[in-house]
Amino acid sequence: MASNRIKTWFLAFLVALGLLSLPKGTALAAKKGEAALGHSFNTVRACVIGGMTMTGVWDEIVKRFETKHPYRVELVATGPLERITPVFRRGWADFLLMHSCDDNIGLAADGYAINLRPCARNDLVLLGPPSDPAGVRGLKDGAEALRRIAESKSSFIDVTTSNGSQELGHTLWQRAGIRPRGDWFLKDEAVNSEALLSTAEKKGAYFIFGRVPFTQAKHPRGKLEILVDLDPTMRRPYLLMEANPDRYPDANQAGAKALGDFILSEEVQTFLAEYGKDQNGGFPFFHPVWPYGPALH
Numbered sequence: 001m002a003s004n005r006i007k008t009w010f011l012a013f014l015v016a017l018g019l020l021s022l023p024k025g026t027a028l029a030a031k032k033g034e035a036a037l038g039h040s041f042n043t044v045r046a047c048v049i050g051g052m053t054m055t056g057v058w059d060e061i062v063k064r065f066e067t068k069h070p071y072r073v074e075l076v077a078t079g080p081l082e083r084i085t086p087v088f089r090r091g092w093a094d095f096l097l098m099h100s101c102d103d104n105i106g107l108a109a110d111g112y113a114i115n116l117r118p119c120a121r122n123d124l125v126l127l128g129p130p131s132d133p134a135g136v137r138g139l140k141d142g143a144e145a146l147r148r149i150a151e152s153k154s155s156f157i158d159v160t161t162s163n164g165s166q167e168l169g170h171t172l173w174q175r176a177g178i179r180p181r182g183d184w185f186l187k188d189e190a191v192n193s194e195a196l197l198s199t200a201e202k203k204g205a206y207f208i209f210g211r212v213p214f215t216q217a218k219h220p221r222g223k224l225e226i227l228v229d230l231d232p233t234m235r236r237p238y239l240l241m242e243a244n245p246d247r248y249p250d251a252n253q254a255g256a257k258a259l260g261d262f263i264l265s266e267e268v269q270t271f272l273a274e275y276g277k278d279q280n281g282g283f284p285f286f287h288p289v290w291p292y293g294p295a296l297h
Helices: 002-019 027-037 050-054 057-068 081-089 102-109 142-152 163-176 193-203 211-216 253-263 266-274
Strands: 043-049 072-079 095-099 113-128 156-158 185-187 207-210 225-228 235-243
Touching (some): 050 057, 050 072, 057 072, 057 266, 072 081, 081 095, 081 102, 095 113, 095 253, 102 113, 102 235, 113 163, 113 211, 142 163, 156 193, 156 207, 163 207, 193 207, 207 211, 235 253
Parallel strands (some): 043 072, 043 095, 156 185
Antiparallel strands (some): 095 235, 113 207, 113 225, 113 235
């Protein structure tokens, strides 16, 4: 009996110690991290990227899922990838949903996650001043738009506070065959999205940004416009995955797979094709993956 108490205390100590190294803002995960010591297999512990939760998409999916399956979904962490991936790595979640990037590919390569599947996609756009000094309005080719911006030496902000914007920017500059440099190529020094939008407005600059965070941002309209969109290469896939039971024997992999299967069902994919259109300029917050729902172009 004493040895069991010591073992339980030691496991609790390890969990508490791990909490100290979590990134700032993971209070939700920290509070529920004790689930790693033993949790109900009727529960699916989920880490979900912030865009899914801030738009209400996740709550709607969970509500539908719980009415049809014998599982309850517990959101243990949400926010940017820096907040949710450490929680998943520590074995405190059974399910992870986030945009495709090196981080989640690494989770699979290192044996933390299994069954990675694309489940949705969002689109990024090129924003800029209504005056459009580079003459890119209406283009459907992001690389051509950046080429015109460089040729005209119009102000362009290299967004570094968003992995998606930064990665896409590098891809489009490479496609355009241009290595941007000069006073017109501005480094992103904003601390958040609102500060970035404000800076771009003041400088009359172009930049790459997500459609959803732009349409949902709380800032005055009129000084920035979506000038280039619907380029198929300006999409970002979202992946779902399950905790690897070989690494995490306590993971509810069956429940996580059931949740993933449900998100990929015709019901949810059809729902995604329509949800948010009235708030997002006629576009859904998250586009479904083929074959359900309309394509971007």
